[in-house]
Amino acid sequence: MMQKIFFGLALIFSQVVIADATPSSSRVEIDSIVAIVNDAVITRSELDDQTRTIKQQLRQQNTPAPADDVLQKQVLERLITSRLQLQLAANTGIRVDDDTLNRAINRIAVQNKLSLTEFRAVLEKDGFSFDKFREDIRDEITITRLRQRQVDSRITVTDQEISQFLVAQARQGKSDDEYRLGHILIALPEAASPEQIQAARQKTEKILEKLQAKVDSGAEGSADFKETAIAVSDGQQALEGGDLGWRSAGQLPSLFASQALTMKVGELSGIIRSSGGFHIIKLLDYRGGKRHTVTQTLARHILIRTTELITDDDASIRLEQLAQRIKKGEDFAELARGVSDDTLSAAKGGSLDWVSPGDMVPAFEEAMNELQPGEVSVPFKSEFGWHIVQVQERREHDNTEEYTRTQAQEALRNRKIEEEYQNWLRRLRDEAYVEYRLDGAAS
Numbered sequence: 001m002m003q004k005i006f007f008g009l010a011l012i013f014s015q016v017v018i019a020d021a022t023p024s025s026s027r028v029e030i031d032s033i034v035a036i037v038n039d040a041v042i043t044r045s046e047l048d049d050q051t052r053t054i055k056q057q058l059r060q061q062n063t064p065a066p067a068d069d070v071l072q073k074q075v076l077e078r079l080i081t082s083r084l085q086l087q088l089a090a091n092t093g094i095r096v097d098d099d100t101l102n103r104a105i106n107r108i109a110v111q112n113k114l115s116l117t118e119f120r121a122v123l124e125k126d127g128f129s130f131d132k133f134r135e136d137i138r139d140e141i142t143i144t145r146l147r148q149r150q151v152d153s154r155i156t157v158t159d160q161e162i163s164q165f166l167v168a169q170a171r172q173g174k175s176d177d178e179y180r181l182g183h184i185l186i187a188l189p190e191a192a193s194p195e196q197i198q199a200a201r202q203k204t205e206k207i208l209e210k211l212q213a214k215v216d217s218g219a220e221g222s223a224d225f226k227e228t229a230i231a232v233s234d235g236q237q238a239l240e241g242g243d244l245g246w247r248s249a250g251q252l253p254s255l256f257a258s259q260a261l262t263m264k265v266g267e268l269s270g271i272i273r274s275s276g277g278f279h280i281i282k283l284l285d286y287r288g289g290k291r292h293t294v295t296q297t298l299a300r301h302i303l304i305r306t307t308e309l310i311t312d313d314d315a316s317i318r319l320e321q322l323a324q325r326i327k328k329g330e331d332f333a334e335l336a337r338g339v340s341d342d343t344l345s346a347a348k349g350g351s352l353d354w355v356s357p358g359d360m361v362p363a364f365e366e367a368m369n370e371l372q373p374g375e376v377s378v379p380f381k382s383e384f385g386w387h388i389v390q391v392q393e394r395r396e397h398d399n400t401e402e403y404t405r406t407q408a409q410e411a412l413r414n415r416k417i418e419e420e421y422q423n424w425l426r427r428l429r430d431e432a433y434v435e436y437r438l439d440g441a442a443s
Contacts, residue, residue, distance in 0.1 A: 062223075077234070155413055165412055177249060179246070179249065181284060184229050185235035208280050211268055229242030255279065294399055295394060295397075298351075298392045298395075302388050303342040333350060361383060371389070371390070
């Protein structure tokens with residue numbers, strides 16, 4: 001059951017590190033400090049708890065864990081990055097109130113097909129602290145909001161960029177194909193010295209040489225690459241074995257795209273240099289794309305808005321009377337023109353034209369999807385007021401072109417966000433005061 005819960009968390013907060021929720025019964029409080037981060041500390045108990053959680057996740061993924069000292073260094077770096085972001089969020093006034101937190105936890109419970117009471121009982125039965133779990137989720141939401149403010153909100157994608165992107169994809173003939181990359185990064189500080197650059201390159205060369213030797217012998221598999229990434233990579237996905245997940249060609253980091261599109265499954269790249277350090281990628285898997293179709297609905301509606309003079313009950317009763325008149329044979333379009341408060345659709349007899357999934361607000365779409373062609377709904381409320389809706393027709397629509405353009409926009413935006421987020425994290429890290437107290441940790 002706990003495995004499902006952690007997977008549910010990953011779906012909601014896929015851009016954020018999953019915080020620790022290790023069983024309280026196994027904790028041993030140790031007050032020693034393993035790192036100082038600006039004016040805060042990371043304790044040995046925090047590091048041990050998070051390391052145990054990562055080990056559990058690796059076991060669930062059947063991925064070998066590196067030696068404890070190596071894994072602890074990776075986990076410590078993740079904790080430092082998280083702590084720096086939470087500090088900045090606090091300093092810039094980002095807060096997550098209890099209502100927002102409760103809604104997020106309710107969504108997690110629903111994804112695990114549990115009520116909130118059942119969800120809490122499962123956590124506590126397995127020895128997990130519900131209060132600690134809540135605060136971990138609060139931190140995750142806080143970091144997401146910080147990234148949205150500091151990075152996401154500043155990213156724009158123009159129509160020209162989308163068109164150029166699609167032209168380039170068409171020339172390559174791979175616009176619908178998807179790639180799953182493994183990634184290893186040996187990072188450099190922002191103002192690296194020649195000696196630091198040379199040392200990082202030599203380290204990367206040795207890693208690549210070791211991995212390539214296994215490929216050439218036929219012994220190297222995805223587990224070997226993942227284990228190496230966990231042990232040595234400075235990338236944000238290091239503790240996931242460097243797995244960047246499935247991405248279309250347009251969603252690949254631009255730094256990797258040209259090489260990834262020509263690689264075979266299982267193949268390693270050469271060393272790729274960027275301002276952030278030296279990279280190695282591996283094509284873990286590949287799959288082709290398909291045409292995209294959606295079920296569209298031709299619908300019309302009548303809207304009555306509530307006012308100081310028209311209550312919810314008044315609007316609902318009036319619409320029920322209109323629905324009965326329509327069922328007895330009166331013309332829906334004529335009634336919509338005469339009474340609907342949605343002036344744009346009223347002029348067209350209440351017609352909304354063909355709508356695709358996601359075009360309407362959830363309450364409206366849910367009511368509409370329950371109807372068969374020709375049926376009129378009971379009165380229902382949305383954020384705009386009270387409605388009745390009639391489904392006239394449904395069709396399967398090939399919206400590949402529209403879908404592809406939307407996907408291209410999202411891919412370009414995500415690419416820009418990811419690249420800028422990594423640069424922003426590196427600047428945040430370089431500007432911070434970090435003192436290591438863990439034996440053998442980086443300095």
